[in-house]
Amino acid sequence: MNPVLRKRTNRLALNGAAVIVILFAIFPVYWMVSTAFKVNAEIFTTDVVLFPSTFTLSHFEGIFTQGIGNTSLWIYLRNSTVVALGAVLFGSLTALLAAIAVARFQFRFRASFLIMLLIVQMVPHEALLIPLFVMARNAELTNRLLGLVIINIAFTLPFAVWMLRTFVAAVPRELEEAAAIDGASRFRTFVSILFPLVAPGLVAVSIFSFITVWNEFVFAFTLMADESGYTMPVALRWFVAREGTDWGGVMATSTIMTIPVIIFFLLVQRRMVAGLVAGAVKG
């Protein structure tokens, strides 16, 4: 084969493979969104409609007005937001303090603490479900959003500290030293030097935590007994399990739950890779 032709077929094969990957990645997402906008006649048919001819908002209307099991989606959205924001606000501040300690001070057990963080982060939450459920019950925190907030803080904290540590360490120490020489107290140094410089990192870490908590299912499913306390994933699970699943409504709910996550995710994904693979990827 002549080299030009060879190069062309090569290009073609690569782009063909890329199109297949794109279709594979996108199709389920497309299917979720398109089902959410389809009329029921085009959903409940064995003759699958790949490209809907009519669009309807009735499924979205349904989940907000009639709701899922007579509870409007607003309630579930509110619950999810309360739990996620509560856990993130408290968790990120706690993580920031620990990250400063780790990045700015030398003390005994420092390396041990970091290794413990890594290990604790890998403990399967599903396994902790049983003891935490019993503890929450004894503390009368079942069926309360506060219980979920507390548990989610614990789950997001190790990774948050681990990531924030690198953001704090990236702030040049000389800046703080200069402020200290100028007579600024430690607290003052923290507020006016370190905090503004760490803020972008803090935002990124908060977004990760938010996504984690927003998606959390097992604990919300187990701890919340009344449907008025369900978070979005639990409501969706319940919706799917109902007799004669209303797939239009289910996919509309799923779409609404996914949108904020995708937006947030695209904002911070670059740092996500860095955080998970840690030092393995350099450059």
Place this chain on the structure above:
Amino acid sequence: MTRTIKPSTEPRGGASTPSPGSRDSTAKRARRYRLTSRLTPYLLLGPTLVIIAGLLLYPLYRMAVMSTQDVGLREVRGEPAESVGLDNFSEILTSDTFWQALRNTFAFAAVAVALTLVLGTLVGLLIHRLGRVMSTTVIISAMLAWAMPHMSVATVWRWLFDENGGVANWVLNRMPDWLTGTLLGRTDWSGYTWFLDPLPLYFVLTLAVVWQSFPFIAVSVLAGLKSIPAELFEAARVDGAGAWRSFWNVTFPLLKPVFAVLLVLSIIWDFKVFTQLHVLAGGIGNPDVFNLSLYAYAEAFRSPPRMGLGSAIAIVLTAILMVITVAYVRQIVRQEDLR
């Protein structure tokens, strides 16, 4: 202690000519400063340590204790639990459900991890060779799959493989009968249910999990590839190496640490899949399709609950994962100095 600010520089413009009295107070201040700066890290760590100890380590301990107890409805309500020694463990070790769950867990993890890593690496290599527009499009589409909440992923795949309105059965029905017949032993897919037997259910679960996990691998591998100097690939090509040789002789050795971490993380994630399985299996009614985490959950939260037994299963799961975690921690510690 080299990183703390020297106390002597602190009182600025103050005692320029130190008298004995002020030296004394400087020493005192210095001592206080040293003391506070020695205490500060612990104060900063305090809340985190309390939370981790109370909500992650203590529950682990409770789980260990409960695994040797009979914890039913009454005990959950607060009555003291009776110790049963290692009965829970001998019960699960002699139960068929446990071994089936263990098999399901291992087989699923092996297949899903292998597929995820291979597909992810291939896509990473592909993106690396694509033009600008195409590579961006692939990355963004992959991001969508990656970003979906587990619950949404499970729901969508449940719907794609639905017995009536699902796309999968529709496509299979449209494929030539000789093909589906010889490959899958079935030609009529109308109303075929994927979620009753372990094999078809785990097939769908594997698809769903691989679909969601390959983007992370691809993006990580891509980041690694970009860090390899182009001259190395060029040199390999000049020496007559094709894509296959160049991957195994250049890319793989250089990215070995990346692959090590990706492998361990994938194993850990795929070992404890819960949400997706819970949705596809339709709850805890079918013990044949349990993996370890669903099995532990099922025993602990069925009625009447058997939390002791569930804890014993959870201990087994945790123990396996901790062994793998040690490999992960060693890899990270080796790469990243913890200073």
